[in-house]
Amino acid sequence: MKDILIIFKKELKRFLTDPRMLATLLLPGVLIFCIYSLMGTFFQDLTTGSGTNAQYVVFIDNQPSEFSQFNDGGGVYNISVNQDAALSSEEKKEKVKSGEAACYIVYEEDFYEKMTAYEPDGTLSAPQVEIYYDSTATASQTMYSYYIACLDAFEQSIANKFDVNAGGEGYDLASETELTTYILGMILPMILNTLLVAGCMSVAAESVAGEKERGTIATLLVTPVGRSHLALGKVLALALVALISAAASFLGLIFSLPQLLGLEFSAVPYGVGDYFSILVIIVMNVLLFTVILTMISTFAKSVKEANGLATPFMILLIVLSLMSSIIPISGLTGYFIPIFNSVLCLTSVITLSFNPLGFFITLAINLVLFGLGVFALAKMFSSEKIMFNK
């Protein structure tokens, strides 16, 4: 045990007192802050807050008085209904698009009467409700879902007497720019992971492949320290160092979020719980990446080779990170795929669709993998083929 600590302390001293190393470690955080803030400046309008006290402006045309109860917000949402006939429907759609209003609901004239008269035998057509919204704005999404839920519940109770958004397309008023912002929000995990790996890689490559290359590892191997203790001391120190790097990334992310979303810091729609989840995901990823990259580094003969061998891993990581936004795997299946699962978790937190069960599956899988990795690493340190390959 004591030698693990001695090795651990030496590695920490190596990385934390070297200004150059320290710079490489903190750089990802600074980069995240800069990149995201810049991105935010370019795409400056995502959403308004979704807190319970935020007010939602909703345009409604031809509202049947029987439906006015919907506007209470179910005791959860504070809805301000605007039935102003002075604005044209185009102007109202424009306001939804710009974020001034959450959504725009159009009932057919004499909706309630037509609804009660309707029989699903084909003689009369079902009355229509149309809801215009913006899928990239959280507030708009919230209101859209809320009214759909209300109408659905009502429809169930009267046995299918009208249709909602039966016109197919054209109801989602998200603009091009907003979609781009949304997609950028989706690739956030990719950028974050890439930078985390970069932080882990520089220390892992240096710590084992570098020591092998320069012949300093053998100096350690002829001391009475057990191979597994040596491996453990190193990987723990590397994980801690990488965590410091990750903490920098985390802070960079937190402080760039307002700019990224174009909001005041207090209006960012994430709470303490969300930040905590993001932190746990980052820590998990760092542990996993550290052990994988240390294994790669142990396998390599030189720093250069270690970096070369890490490239396929890097590419795999980027592909997995992108996949989560392109192919949405439904249910919990995705949470069983290592790395992909942490990307899913991150995306789910960011898009406010957090899945606690998926999160715990991810946590468990990553911790088990970390344990296995440390074990494998200890085995690798005992292998003369790996430590002394010509």
Add this chain to the structure above:
Amino acid sequence: MEQEILKVENLTKKFRLSLRQRKIEKTAAKEKIAVNGLSFSVNEGEIYGLLGPNGAGKTTTLRTIATLIRPDGGDVYVGGASVVHDPGAVRRQIGFLTGDLKLEEFFTPGYLFDFFSELHGIPADVARERKKYLFDKFGINAFAEVKVGDLSTGMKQKASLVISIVHDPKIIVFDEPTNGLDVLTARTVTDFLEELKKDKKTVLLSTHIFSLVEKLCDRVGIIIDGKMICEDRLDVLTAEKNLEDVFFDVYRTVKGDIV
């Protein structure tokens, strides 16, 4: 009889050759027998020189002794501990140094001395005493707090030598200690070895520099193709001819003419 500190018994080590290595060595054999049933021993207070041409198996033998690689056959005992069964005990009693065992450039000799003392489990006060003694004796103090990366090759060499004996090992094993060093730096190594000789330390060293052996060693073993061909006291071997001639005679008997 003198006490045996190191005993190499019928040591065999094979390497599986990769395709690339087979091409380089121009052989179809899948295995290379680097050490082939080698036996010898080193007594307390003795300096033993292992001579042999390139590829004879010197490095492989010494690495096995230092527990860096495991034997395929036979065994090595250091102070009675087997490298196969108790490598930890062997590591506590042995000091090992080669040209390609280096010190981490980022740290100072002073820090590394403390670090390795700690790893060897030496009590702090004993370590402090020993550090003062060794640093004074070998003139390390002047650069004890300078990063290894900023030292001259000679200073680095001195620091490595001293750090390889932090734990006052029973036997010190040197693999080609002067290999690749210029005359001046090589001299620090030779001086260091002379100091060890004066202190009656037990040393095993491999080299192909005859003068070094002639100057320092009590006994000499000549190995070729992983086998001990000839072993005797230096004064007996060199009674009639110098060491170089002895070596070539031995080589010719084993391998035929020198190409």
